[in-house]
Amino acid sequence: MKIIKSISHMRKQVLMWKKKGLSVAIVPTMGFFHKGHLSLMRAAGSRADRVVVSLFVNPAQFGPNEDLNRYPRDFERDAKMAEATGVNCLFCPDAKDIYPPGFQTWIRVEELSQGLCGTSRPEHFCGVATIVAKLFIIVQPNMAIFGQKDFQQLQVIRRMVKDLNMPVRIIAHHIVREPDGLALSSRNTYLNVKERESAPALFQALKIAEKMVVRGNLSVPEIIRAVKRHIQSFNNTKIDYVFLGHPESLRPCQKIVGESLLALAVWVGKTRLIDNTLLKPQVNHANRKDKSKDL
């Protein structure tokens, strides 16, 4: 596995692959790999000839009071894990090269960046869109793999790619979970033992909602109430938001009439966790237009 820090070297490496007709997939990450990352890397390897994993803790997507400085980092371990997973290139540029002096160009996906995580993290998706656009322009991948845990991020990037005519296929990867349902996240390392016991509340709440929908309860207020009640029954939890709405527009809905996104952000102690699921009403319960798109 090649470890590349320089933007121009990365570009040259990809040009060499492209000249040989090889396809390239990128997996953008902030490092501190867990099984979720490795699953994205394997998905990339199964679809493309060459896999680039970018490892960049992007200052632009952290708010002023967020965890940029304490975000977990372990480059040696990450490099070993990526290599063992068959990654061809680990691209780990320096922040000073990504944001050189005088940097001032920002990409905003305006509507989709608002609401949900955008409410408590107002500049987060601008930082995400800008770094992902830069990575796509540098690496020129045929495809990019993103975890579905960051569902709003996925939709922001899909929209950016469409709006800016980027020739990159965006592939969503299922959420990888601990045995008790907690979605894998580098931030789970922040949780102490007590908090870790409360963390599965998110997954359990999603399951409660799924069951309600399967049983024919399509009332958004009732589902949201049940989700909130379950989460609040755990110690150390504080709900940031519970969203139920359209998975593409990310607009809230009052009644479930088709596949709908249920997304949560919950503080567990001082750690903010997110999770989501797609609620699929049974055809006999809803006037459902078939929207079985590959999300």
Add this chain to the structure above:
Amino acid sequence: MKIIKSISHMRKQVLMWKKKGLSVAIVPTMGFFHKGHLSLMRAAGSRADRVVVSLFVNPAQFGPNEDLNRYPRDFERDAKMAEATGVNCLFCPDAKDIYPPGFQTWIRVEELSQGLCGTSRPEHFCGVATIVAKLFIIVQPNMAIFGQKDFQQLQVIRRMVKDLNMPVRIIAHHIVREPDGLALSSRNTYLNVKERESAPALFQALKIAEKMVVRGNLSVPEIIRAVKRHIQSFNNTKIDYVFLGHPESLRPCQKIVGESLLALAVWVGKTRLIDNTLLKPQVNHANRKDKSKDL
């Protein structure tokens, strides 16, 4: 010359050229070609194997009270002129394909888009940056040629290309003028006979400033005063701004200490004209660091 409307056809055409190892230059335009445009096209042809001219009257760079609807258009004439100038491909996409339903991704070059034309046209450079980025992503040119008349636009695009790591060389082309000095612009067609007589005021004012600097007067307030006085001595003129400052940062300066940008925007009747020049103090007049960069 090929005339291409479809984004995907444009992409395929460029891919075919790239496979043959041919270099590609783009000249982004809003059409209604004059000698200035043709000069850009010839400059492109002298530097690259293939020349793409984009012709798109970009709604996103017009303000709500600006001249989008009456902007001059003559596609047949433009196509003939481009073909006669040796252009390989005229790319004229539809607005509905460039800005499809739900479009919401905008690129802002924040500091450089403020001041000068950005003051009276607050969203103009966001519209410019976004369309140019889209054209660059679609056409993947090796280089792009821009006229130096739109000096702020040139610097916004240079910065965007640097910040977003776009592998495109930006080439500035000198201002092409009428015999009396008026800078060529599609908007000159708006001028009536009386207004046309006042229009050379801008060029003359730039020349007055150049002479002051050559003679050793490096006082910014004195130069600006002389420029304004000259323009105001013409009928039907109303100054939007007179800027004197650093050509890269576009920050105003109090004294001329190196190559400096003098840029003007002036209403002549209901037509807003712009022009600019680089003021170069003599080495014996200023503590000039040699900044003889290829602008």
